[in-house]
Amino acid sequence: MKNHDLKVWGSRAAAWSAHYLTTLADRPVRPSTRPGEVRASLPAEPPQEAEDVEAVFADFENLIVPHVTNWQHPRFFAYFPSNASPPSVLAEWLTAALGAQCMLWQTSPAGTELETHVLDWLRQMTGIGAGWHGVIQGGATLATLSAILVARDKALNWESKESGLFGQKRLRVYVSSHAHSSVEKAVFLSGIGRENLVKIAVDDDGAMRVDALQAAIDADRAAGHLPCALVAVLGATGVGVSDRLDEVLPVACAEGLFSHVDAAWAGSALICPEMRDMAKGIEQADSVVMNPHKWLMTNFDCSAHFIKSVEDFKKTMSITPAYLVTQDADDVTDFSQMTLELGRRFRALKLWFVIRCYGVSGLQTIIRDHVRWTEEMARRIANTDGFEITSSPQLGLFSFRLAPGHMADGAALDDLNARLVDAINQDGALYLTQTMHEGRYVIRVSIGTTATAANDIDIAYERIVALAAPLIADKS
Numbered sequence: 001m002k003n004h005d006l007k008v009w010g011s012r013a014a015a016w017s018a019h020y021l022t023t024l025a026d027r028p029v030r031p032s033t034r035p036g037e038v039r040a041s042l043p044a045e046p047p048q049e050a051e052d053v054e055a056v057f058a059d060f061e062n063l064i065v066p067h068v069t070n071w072q073h074p075r076f077f078a079y080f081p082s083n084a085s086p087p088s089v090l091a092e093w094l095t096a097a098l099g100a101q102c103m104l105w106q107t108s109p110a111g112t113e114l115e116t117h118v119l120d121w122l123r124q125m126t127g128i129g130a131g132w133h134g135v136i137q138g139g140a141t142l143a144t145l146s147a148i149l150v151a152r153d154k155a156l157n158w159e160s161k162e163s164g165l166f167g168q169k170r171l172r173v174y175v176s177s178h179a180h181s182s183v184e185k186a187v188f189l190s191g192i193g194r195e196n197l198v199k200i201a202v203d204d205d206g207a208m209r210v211d212a213l214q215a216a217i218d219a220d221r222a223a224g225h226l227p228c229a230l231v232a233v234l235g236a237t238g239v240g241v242s243d244r245l246d247e248v249l250p251v252a253c254a255e256g257l258f259s260h261v262d263a264a265w266a267g268s269a270l271i272c273p274e275m276r277d278m279a280k281g282i283e284q285a286d287s288v289v290m291n292p293h294k295w296l297m298t299n300f301d302c303s304a305h306f307i308k309s310v311e312d313f314k315k316t317m318s319i320t321p322a323y324l325v326t327q328d329a330d331d332v333t334d335f336s337q338m339t340l341e342l343g344r345r346f347r348a349l350k351l352w353f354v355i356r357c358y359g360v361s362g363l364q365t366i367i368r369d370h371v372r373w374t375e376e377m378a379r380r381i382a383n384t385d386g387f388e389i390t391s392s393p394q395l396g397l398f399s400f401r402l403a404p405g406h407m408a409d410g411a412a413l414d415d416l417n418a419r420l421v422d423a424i425n426q427d428g429a430l431y432l433t434q435t436m437h438e439g440r441y442v443i444r445v446s447i448g449t450t451a452t453a454a455n456d457i458d459i460a461y462e463r464i465v466a467l468a469a470p471l472i473a474d475k476s
Contacts, residue, residue, distance in 0.1 A: 005053055009053050009057065010093075012057070014093075016061075017089060018086075020065075021072060021086070021089075021451070024070055024072055024073045024074065024451060025073070025074050025075075025451075025456075027070055027073065028070075028428025028429075029069070029070055029073045029075055029076050029425075029428060029429070029430055029431035030069050030070075030425055030428060030431050031066060031067045031068065031069065032426070032428075033066075033067040037067065038063070038064075038067050041063050042063065069431070071084075071449075072084055072449060072450065072451060073431070073449065073451070074449055074451040074452045074453060074456045075429060075430035075431065075449075075452070075456050075459065075460055076430075076431050076449050077430055077431060077432055077444075077445050077446055077447055077449075077460065078431040078432055078433040078444070078446065079433055079446065080237070080264075080265045080294050080295070080446055080448065081294055081295055081446065081448035081449045081450075082293060082294065082299075082300050083293070083294070083295070083296070083297045083298065083299065083448070083449060083450045084299035084300075084450075085297035085298070085299075085354060085358075085450045086357075087297075087350075087353040087354045087356075087357035087358070088297060088298045088299040088350040088351075088353060088354050089299065090353060091349045091350035091352070091353035091354075092299055092350055094349065095345065095346045095347075095349050095350065098346060100345075100346045101343055101344070101345075103334070103335070103336040103341075103342050103343055103344050104332075104334045104336060106332070108346060111344075111346045111348065111349075112332070112333055112334075112335060114348040114349065114352055115134070115135070115136055115335065115347070115348035116134065116333060117348075118348045118351050118352045118355065119134025119135070119136065119304055119306070119348075120134060121355060122134065122292070122304055122351070122355075123306065125270075125271045125355075125360055126267065126270035126271055126276075126290070127270060127273065127276055128270065128279070128282050128283060128288065128306065129282075129283035131283075131308060132288075132306040132307065132308065133306070133307055133308075133310050134304055134305065134306050134307075135305050135307065135335055135338060135339060136302060136303065136304060136305070136335075136344075136347045136348060136351075137289070137303040137304075137305045137339065137341075138301045138303060138341065139291070139293075139300075139301055139303045140180075140182060140262060140264035140289045140291055140303050141182040141185065141186070142303070142339075142340060142341075143287075143289035143303055143305040144180075144182050144183055144186045144231065144260060144262060144289065145182075145185070145186040145189060145190065145340065146287075146305070146313065146316075146317070146339060146340055147186075147229070147231075147258070147260035147286075147287040147289075147307075148173065148183075148186040148187060148190045148192070148229060148231075148260070149186075149190050149316050149317075149340075150258060150287075150312050150313055150315075150316045151173070151228045151229035151257070151258035151260070152165075152171055152190050152191075152192060152228060152229075153315065153316045154228070154258055154312055154315075154316075155171060155226055155227075155228035155229075155258070156168055156171075156226075158315050158316070161315075161316065164191075165191050165192075168226075169224065169225060169226040170196055170224075170225045170226065171192045171196055171225070171226050171227075171228045171229075172196050172198055172216075172217075172220045172225050172226065172227045172228060173187050173192060173196060173197050173198065173228060173229045173230075173231065174198045174200055174213060174216060174217070174227070174229070174230045174231070174257070175197065175198070175199055175200065175208075175230075175231045175232075175233075176199065176200050176202050176206075176207070176208040176232075176233060176236075176243055177199045177200070177201070177202055178202060178206055178233055178236035178238060178239075178241050179199070179231060179233055179236070179262070180233070180236070180237050180262055180264070182262075183197070183231050183262065184197055192228075196225075198216050198220070200212050200213050200216060202241075205241065206236070206239070206241030206242075207241065207242065207243050207244050207247075208232065208243045208244075208248050210244075210247045210248055210251060213230070213248055213251055214251055217251070217255055217257075227255060227256075227257055228257060228258060229257055229258045229259070229260065230248060230249075230251070230252040230257045230258075230259045230260070231259075231260045231261075231262060232245055232248050232249065232259065232260070232261050232262070232285070233261075233262050233263075234261055234262065234263035234266045234267060234278060234279060234282075235263060235264075235265045235266025235267075235269075235278075235394065235395065235397075237265070237435075238435045238436075238437060238444075239390075239391035239394065239397065239398075239399050239435065239437050239442075239444070240265075240266070240391070240393075240394025240395060240397040240398075241391075241394065242266065242278050242394075244280075244281075245261065245279060245280060245281035245282050245284070245285070246280045246281030246284075247281070249281050249282075249284040249285055250281075250284065252284075253284060258286050258287070259284070259285045259286050259287070260285065260286065260287040260288070260289070261282060261285045261287070261288040261289070262289060263279070263282075263288055263289065263290045264289055264290060264291045264294060264303070265291065265294050265295060265397075266278065266290075266394075266395055267279075267288070267289070267290020267291070267304075268290060268291070268292065268294060268295035268296040268367065269295065269367055269371070269395050269396075270290075271296075271360060271363055271364055271367065272364050272367055272368060275367075275371075275395065285308075286307070286308050286309065286312075287305070287306070287307050287308070288305075288306045289303060289304065289305045289306075290303075290304050290306075291303045291304070292304055292351055292354070294448070295367065295370075295396070295448045296351075296354065296363060297354050297358065297363065297366065297450050298350050298351050298354045299350060301345075301347065302347050302350060302351055304351075307338075310338060313338040313339075314337055314338050317337060317338050317339060317340065318337040318338070319337075320337065366450070367396075367448075369452075369454075370395075370396040370447045370448050370452065371393075371395050371396055373447055373452070373454060373457045374393045374395070374396045374397065374398060374445070374447045375393045376457060377398075377445060377447070377457050377460065377461055378392070378393045378398040378400070378445075380461050381400050381461065381464070382400075384465060386402060386403065386404050386405070386468065386472050387400055387401070387402060387403065387468070388400065388401060388403045390437055390438075390440060390442040391437055391442070396446060396447045396448045397444065397445065397446045397447075398444075398445055399435065399437060399442040399443060399444050399445070400442065400443055400445070401413075401417045401440065401441065401442045401443060402416055402417050402420050402468050402471065402472070404416075404472050409440065413440075413441075414440070414441035416471060417434070417441050417442070417443060418434070418441060419471055420443065420464075420467065420468055420471055421433070421434050421443055423467045423471070424463065424464060424467055427463060427467060429459060429460070429463045430459070430460045430463060430464075432444060432445060433446075445460075
């Protein structure tokens with residue numbers, strides 16, 4: 001494929017992309033693909049000779065697209081959103097064409113300085129205060145792992161970087177029972193170990209109990225352990241609950257714990273001033289992660305990690321062989337010296353495009369619409385016979401279940417709701433996922449896709465009720 005082909009097929013790809021995004025509502029959200037079906041349609045061996053782009057593009061349309069889950073669908077209400085708005089798609093194309101490797105300032109001055117600048121824009125937009133340094137990570141999991149590694153090394157005065165964890169005190173990390181699984185993953189990958197992840201009891205609102213946190217820290221110190229980190233959550237994945245940062249972060253400060261706030265999904269909502277009460281006290285944290293690639297219309301991957309001490313992260317992450325030294329410039333930022341990644345994509349470009357093309361007010365309007373529609377849908381389901389809301393709306397998320405009046409809690413009711421989820425997702429009009437909440441099988445609704453409109457809420461509600469009707473009748 002030559003540059004001339006890129007011009008021709010680039011135009012074709014742009015036209016295809018625009019058509020795809022425009023016609024998504026006419027496609028099923030999830031394909032009816034069976035395991036192994038895609039691979040069975042592909043040649044067993046790679047082509048020995050070059051193939052015409054026409055043939056490759058035709059196979060893309062016929063063999064790939066029908067088997068893709070359409071994450072940009074206006075009724076993708078599963079997991080959390082992973083948006084790819086038109087400005088971010090355009091920027092991603094340009095990023096690929098540039099092919100910049102942004103590991104050092106010298107390998108891409110614009111990449112480094114735009115990343116620094118656009119994350120300072122985001123800091124201002126979210127109102128998290130001054131004193132933060134931003135870096136883009138590949139995801140919240142990487143940001144959380146980075147934070148845990150820094151907490152580990154800082155607690156051990158960075159001796160672990162040279163001698164490892166052998167002979168050291170048991171390090172302890174504190175989270176609520178609603179923490180994302182990425183925290184657990186970070187704890188075992190860091191060598192701290194699952195046994196040293198202490199899950200703190202929560203109150204009736206799902207927030208970490210500050211008295212239980214203090215008691216756990218006191219007990220660990222008495223046992224000779226070394227408390228090293230607190231991970232607080234802002235908008236938990238299950239049903240969207242949050243810790244009270246203004247209560248738990250002061251404990252971390254007083255006890256000398258490194259504190260990290262996982263605001264991967266909910267952090268984007270902080271661009272709306274009226275939604276910032278949930279983040280009261282966030283300025284006391286050492287580290288905060290929020291994902292523009294979830295709810296700020298920017299395509300994956302773009303995770304904004306805000307840290308207080310660049311030096312702490314450099315002490316843990318930095319390694320500078322001669323070939324990574326910038327010799328002809330002083331006072332530069334080399335992001336690879338404060339992150340797990342050496343190779344780094346030019347991810348700031350798409351966030352820059354999105355913020356400029358929508359403006360802060362445009363992004364606020366989208367998020368406010370999603371929150372309002374979430375509340376409206378929850379209200380309609382709550383007022384429908386045979387249904388109940390199992391967790392109230394938290395920003396763009398709530399949960400519900402089918403609960404016919406004659407059925408008691410238990411395996412049969414859980415099975416009924418599992419069948420409803422399957423029926424909804426096989427229908428194709430919308431896509432939902434499930435979780436366990438307070439011991440019950442519940443169905444999550446997460447509204448946050450760029451293309452979602454008010455009529456999609458109507459369609460989703462009507463399909464849920466219609467698909468539930470035969471299940472209720474079967475149990476009556």
